[in-house]
Amino acid sequence: MEQTSAGRGRYHHGALKESLIEGACRLLADKGVTGFSLHELARRVGVSVAAPYRHFENRDALLGAVATRGYEQLLRILGESMNETADPVDQLRCFGVCYIQFAIDNPELFGIMFNDRYRSETEAAQRASFAPMIDFVGQAQRVGVLTPGVPAPEIARFLWASAHGLTVLHLNGGFKALGIDDTPRALIDSAWSAFLGDQPREDVAPG
Amino acid sequence: MEQTSAGRGRYHHGALKESLIEGACRLLADKGVTGFSLHELARRVGVSVAAPYRHFENRDALLGAVATRGYEQLLRILGESMNETADPVDQLRCFGVCYIQFAIDNPELFGIMFNDRYRSETEAAQRASFAPMIDFVGQAQRVGVLTPGVPAPEIARFLWASAHGLTVLHLNGGFKALGIDDTPRALIDSAWSAFLGDQPREDVAPG
DNA sequence: ACCTGAACACCGTTCAAGT
DNA sequence: ACCTGAACACCGTTCAAGT
Numbered sequence A, B: 001m002e003q004t005s006a007g008r009g010r011y012h013h014g015a016l017k018e019s020l021i022e023g024a025c026r027l028l029a030d031k032g033v034t035g036f037s038l039h040e041l042a043r044r045v046g047v048s049v050a051a052p053y054r055h056f057e058n059r060d061a062l063l064g065a066v067a068t069r070g071y072e073q074l075l076r077i078l079g080e081s082m083n084e085t086a087d088p089v090d091q092l093r094c095f096g097v098c099y100i101q102f103a104i105d106n107p108e109l110f111g112i113m114f115n116d117r118y119r120s121e122t123e124a125a126q127r128a129s130f131a132p133m134i135d136f137v138g139q140a141q142r143v144g145v146l147t148p149g150v151p152a153p154e155i156a157r158f159l160w161a162s163a164h165g166l167t168v169l170h171l172n173g174g175f176k177a178l179g180i181d182d183t184p185r186a187l188i189d190s191a192w193s194a195f196l197g198d199q200p201r202e203d204v205a206p207g
Numbered sequence C, D: 001a002c003c004t005g006a007a008c009a010c011c012g013t014t015c016a017a018g019t
Helices: A016-035 A038-045 A059-082 A088-105 A107-113 A116-143 A152-171 A184-196 B016-035 B038-045 B059-082 B088-105 B107-113 B116-143 B152-171 B184-196
Strands: none
Touching (some): A016 A059, A016 A107, A038 A059, A059 A088, A059 A107, A088 A116, A107 A152, A116 A152, A152 A184, A152 B152, A152 B184, A184 B152, A184 B184, B016 B059, B038 B059, B059 B088, B059 B107, B059 B116, B088 B116, B088 B152, B088 B184, B107 B152, B116 B152, B152 B184
């Protein structure tokens, strides 16, 4: 065998830890949490079953690292999307729509991110994902589109929570029998209309 | 060995299926989904490892039955609590508080109930739990405390979703760093104040 | 320091066999 | 019809041993 990717390639890898995380992300997406196994991951990455234990204390620690990647990916998506408009209300709406879409695109990853089992691993990344949301609420308050009476973290928390609940119920199929438009955009518009006003803006021209 | 409980007691049980579900509920609460195993369940119930397969197609089907029990229990709790007052707004508040409290008391069960994995088993029970909520929203609309313009199922869905999101974030510890009162009651009051008015009623005298 | 080989206890599921 | 016994492939984790 030739040396693998990273250069030094002593036994098998130069960067096994990174390969494990990437492989784990794919394996999780393929098989779900229940189908996820360290044996198969080791097989896929081409390494012995014991090798991952040099880099992660156990299965939970590895899945915690995957969940953390999830938060980083979500943060990046939210950042990109919310920068497409300067209107604070549209930014908040963007957050909700992207949040639901992210969960639809990565259901197994999303399912892991809020599991108490991995909290110690994901805590920091979760807080980092939450921070920009608070900023945008603060901006909306300063512009006068949200009441300044309530602390921004409290409003942000509620917007996050309701987006989260809508997402879970949507993934769970809870809206199918209700005969309601259940696109991410429609869910958010309808849910947040009491806060953000009833008429969503049409196609926003990028900056 | 003497005959067990139910009477006929041919080999071991009269009602193995019921024993399995009850044992599974306890095992789930003890060990969580990840720690839950059919081998240990069979051991606890005092039956061979193959026996459960006469009553459930597989592990998922058994956990689906447990999740269904969860919905039935939640429905009972909601019903009891919401009957303690006749005021529609207090009834809705009751729903939110009970919902969060149920999840705090049964975190592993709650975690299973909204997993897509068991949806086919839980679908009907979930809809049944959701129905009274729609009724109460309808009543609140007729009394004029909620706008009649929006269909009741849509409002109910949103209240459920936001309660669900608050619950998950709360269980996940997401409110600890924010320095906010995070009792179930405070979470619901703050979250729903825009819909249900700002001043929650004090102790309601029962019927 | 980083990885392999081999092993252990445990798990989901199956199936022939018992009553 | 309902259950047992025995088995299979698989999994999480450990540990002595290799380079």
